[in-house]
Amino acid sequence: MAKELIKGNTAVAEAALRAGLEAYFGYPITPQTELLEHLSARMPEIGRPFVQAESELGAINMVYGAACTGKRVMTSSSSPGVSLMMEGLSYIAGTEVPAVLVDVVRGGPGLGNIAPAQGDYNQIVHGGGHGDYHMLVLAPASVQEAVDLTVLAFDLAEKYRHLVAVLMDGSIGQMMEPAELPPMQPMKTDIPDWAVRGTDGGEKRVLTSINLDPPAQEVMNLRLMKRWQEIEKNEVRYKGYYLDDAEYVVVGFGTAGRISLSAVRAAREKGIKVGLLRPITLAPFPNDILDELSEKAKAFLVVEMNSGQMLEDVRLVVRGRKPVEFFGRMGGVVPYPDEVLTEIKRLVDGPLTTEGHPRDRWLARLSETIG
Amino acid sequence: MVMADVPAKIVYERPEALDPRVTHYCPGCTHGVAHRLVAEVLDEMGETGNTIGVASVGCSVFAYNYFNIDFVEAAHGRAPAMATGIKRVYPDRTVFTYQGDGDLASIGMGEIVGAASRGEGITVIFINNANYGMTGGQMAPTTLPGQKTSSSPTGRDTKRQGYPIQTAEMLSTLEGSSYIVRRSLHSSREIRRAKQAIRTAFEVQKHGLGFSLVELLSTCPTNWGMSAAQSRDWLEERMLPYYPLGDYKVSPAVAELKK
Ligand SMILES: Cc1ncc(C[n+]2csc(CCOP(=O)(O)OP(=O)(O)O)c2C)c(N)n1
Ligand code: SF4
Numbered sequence: 277m278a279k280e281l282i283k284g285n286t287a288v289a290e291a292a293l294r295a296g297l298e299a300y301f302g303y304p305i306t307p308q309t310e311l312l313e314h315l316s317a318r319m320p321e322i323g324r325p326f327v328q329a330e331s332e333l334g335a336i337n338m339v340y341g342a343a344c345t346g347k348r349v350m351t352s353s354s355s356p357g358v359s360l361m362m363e364g365l366s367y368i369a370g371t372e373v374p375a376v377l378v379d380v381v382r383g384g385p386g387l388g389n390i391a392p393a394q395g396d397y398n399q400i401v402h403g404g405g406h407g408d409y410h411m412l413v414l415a416p417a418s419v420q421e422a423v424d425l426t427v428l429a430f431d432l433a434e435k436y437r438h439l440v441a442v443l444m445d446g447s448i449g450q451m452m453e454p455a456e457l458p459p460m461q462p463m464k465t466d467i468p469d470w471a472v473r474g475t476d477g478g479e480k481r482v483l484t485s486i487n488l489d490p491p492a493q494e495v496m497n498l499r500l501m502k503r504w505q506e507i508e509k510n511e512v513r514y515k516g517y518y519l520d521d522a523e524y525v526v527v528g529f530g531t532a533g534r535i536s537l538s539a540v541r542a543a544r545e546k547g548i549k550v551g552l553l554r555p556i557t558l559a560p561f562p563n564d565i566l567d568e569l570s571e572k573a574k575a576f577l578v579v580e581m582n583s584g585q586m587l588e589d590v591r592l593v594v595r596g597r598k599p600v601e602f603f604g605r606m607g608g609v610v611p612y613p614d615e616v617l618t619e620i621k622r623l624v625d626g627p628l629t630t631e632g633h634p635r636d637r638w639l640a641r642l643s644e645t646i647g
Numbered sequence: 648m649v650m651a652d653v654p655a656k657i658v659y660e661r662p663e664a665l666d667p668r669v670t671h672y673c674p675g676c677t678h679g680v681a682h683r684l685v686a687e688v689l690d691e692m693g694e695t696g697n698t699i700g701v702a703s704v705g706c707s708v709f710a711y712n713y714f715n716i717d718f719v720e721a722a723h724g725r726a727p728a729m730a731t732g733i734k735r736v737y738p739d740r741t742v743f744t745y746q747g748d749g750d751l752a753s754i755g756m757g758e759i760v761g762a763a764s765r766g767e768g769i770t771v772i773f774i775n776n777a778n779y780g781m782t783g784g785q786m787a788p789t790t791l792p793g794q795k796t797s798s799s800p801t802g803r804d805t806k807r808q809g810y811p812i813q814t815a816e817m818l819s820t821l822e823g824s825s826y827i828v829r830r831s832l833h834s835s836r837e838i839r840r841a842k843q844a845i846r847t848a849f850e851v852q853k854h855g856l857g858f859s860l861v862e863l864l865s866t867c868p869t870n871w872g873m874s875a876a877q878s879r880d881w882l883e884e885r886m887l888p889y890y891p892l893g894d895y896k897v898s899p900a901v902a903e904l905k906k
Contacts, residue, residue: 299736325735329728330761337725337758341701341732344719349732367722472717472733474740476696480666482711484702484720 279454284419284444285310287455288352288378291423293318295430296461298347299325301338306390307446308354308380332357336364336377343373344483346471348430348464352378354446355396356387359404365439366405369500370485374433377411378426378442380449383608391608392446392531397585400441401559408497410504411439412511413558417534419453425556427458432511436503437470443558445531445581447610504560513556514565518544522551524623525569527590528579529555531610536579539616550620558586566593575599575623579616582606584635591634599628602638662686664695666715675875677832677865678707678774681745684842685772686714688849689741698741699733701726703755705747706780706867724755727762730769741852743770748789749779752812756788759818763858766823770848771860773814776867777886784870788812791889796870811889815862819895825857827896831864833882837892847905856900864890 282290289311292300300319302312312328319326325342329335335351342349353361358379368375381396383389398404401413412432416422422444429440467473472481487493517537519525528536533554540552553569555562569576575598578587584602594600603619605611661667664686672678689695695716702710704723711718721729726744734742751759751773762769778796779785785798789811793802803811819827826848830841841863848859864886866878873881897905 299732301732327731327735327765329731330757333725334728334731334758334761337722337728338732338735340721340725341719341729342736343732344729345733345736347736349736363722364725371719472699472719473737474697474699474717475715478696480711480715480717482718482720484711484718486708486720 277456277459279456281452281454282419282457283310283450283452284422285380285449286314287419287423287457288426288442289314290318290457291426292350292376292430293322294458294460295427296348296463297324297350297430298463299342299349300351301327301329301335301342301349302351303329303332303335303353303357305354305357307382307392307449308352308378311352311378311380311449332360333363336361339375340364340368340371340373343368343375344371344472346468350376350378352380354380354382355384355393358396358399362399362405365411366407366409367485369405369409369411369439370407371483372437372500373483374437376426376429376433376440376442378444381443381445383606389608390446392450392581392610393606393608394445394530394532394581395585395606396443397558397580397582400443409500410559411441412436412507412560413441413443415443415529415556415558416448417530417554419448419451420455422448423455423457436507438503438507443530447531508560511557512560512562512564514562515554515556516565517552517554519551519553519569521549523574524548524550524577524620525573526550526552526577526579526616526620527555527566527586528552529558529586532579532581535611535613536616538613539620542613542617543620548620548624555586561589563593566590570594570597573598575601575628577619577623578602578634579611579619580604581610584638587634596630599630600634602634604638662690664689664715666713668713670713671709672706673869675866675868675878676706677776677863680832680838681772681774681863681865682710682713684838684845685743685745688842688846689716691846692849692853694741694849694853698743699737701730701733701742701744703744703746703750704781705750707745707747707774708781710745724750724753725758726750727755727758727767727769727771731762731765731767734767734769738768741770741849743772743849745772746774747780748773748775748777748814749787752788752814760821763818763860764821764823766825766857768852768855768857770852772845773860773862774865775814775862775890776865778867778870780867780870784867789814791885813890815860815895818860823858824860824896825898826851826859826901828894829862829864829890829892831882831887831892833864833866833879847901850904851901854904856898856904
């Protein structure tokens, strides 16, 4: 299929539909709204359910119900709306039914603004909802990747009976780029055994997340954690750029990763041996490659559009073996490649330290510029 | 005396839609009665194998253990949203929620209003027992003025705690709702009437006529601190005046169906 110039949100919506999305439930919120709007026209056109819910609470619980039928279902939202969905996400995880969530992140906390940000890393990667569960988190850096990862999200959700989140920021949602959409897939016909549909005289099926017996609940927790280990083993995805001979490594995901790539290229032109590690799965996190790089590289620079949420995951792997520095913009401010280039040069020029916390050094520098 | 030679006839048995299990409900609680009515209706309509139930959070959280029906269990208040998700995917299946008054009229008010206003083709069985049963009898949105509960120990003071919500009346104002009625489970006569209403509600769904809800005034002898008999009297004397029984919304299409 040929490439077309298409907006990120619309592309994700159309990709989901072509991947066999059988029902969509959502609530308007910028910068995600085009996704919902596109499906509000397209889904009824081809005879599939679309519901604009009364709230994100309603939307996620509609997804929960529909997911219990084993069909391909999704919702999408942006940061404040996703906060409201945390209850439902925990229940979906606790019932082990597959579902896909697209979070088009905006500036926060609170109502914040509608500019692109990555401040939802913690709420998506490290929980948000109650109890012991994980979401599998995919982070695209372009419209094409958003399309591809949306299709993958459904496959992974079904493979593991798991929640899969596509975490993108407002700029990927809003940006127009050439992308190739997937071909129209037929809808699934195989309904898994566990899915409710009416007994038709057979054994009843019950899908629930309540388990009053702690030892039995613990067995369930163990099952979830084992599944997560399997996901950690099989599903890590990342992209490395110029890593083979890299003395310095930038780590960034999504739009921050993409901007960093421009900076890395500019630095390479100046003869700096710097590479980029761009995690595509934020959960499971690409620990192994980062561990390997921690042995080879001289220093790391983590770039994010938040206050250093992924930074903590990087530090856990690097474990003080090499200096780690941080550069971030918050509140919906998108960093320029030049700013990242300056930070790369700072790494090269030193001094570098493994003492203290990179966030403190960054905040001190940032206060001087924006304080 | 010579017994007349009449062949034995079963006049009362467990509906197929109920599992042969002892429930965890307190003695004298009407949750069990409501379960049975739903089960009888689904059996009589031949819908038992075609039905998906949505249990809610409250004393009936384990309703799925008692019905012989495919079931899911919702988060507190969210059953109508979950039922919406299922019904939209399976429009030809019977989908119902079973919710208490704390669940439906407090934490879940947004979801029930949303579902009713959309005219969602589901049936809601709404148990109004004037308190939060499961958590130990706290004040609910349905608790009567002056009624003592564990969180309104001196009686519900309308100045501080406001007024009970008349759910059936409120939902009947929504154009999207098709069949909204209130019945009671305090006497055998009312129980028979309740069953008829439940039957109509499921017929509304089966005929694709939209959103149906049956509010059932119910007893909670345990948290009311009464015997089963006293609680039936209390319901009749105290609840009926505030929650009059009746048909609050019967859409023209449903009226046609009832003829
Ligand atoms: C989000 C959330 N808040 C609170 C609770 C605790 N809780 C469980 S049952 C219940 C009250 C249910 O009362 P009602 O709906 O009236 O049903 P009943 O028990 O009287 O049948 C509450 C508050 C919960 N499970 N989830
Ligand atoms: S606490 Fe009340 S509502 Fe709950 S089972 Fe006992 S009597 Fe019924």
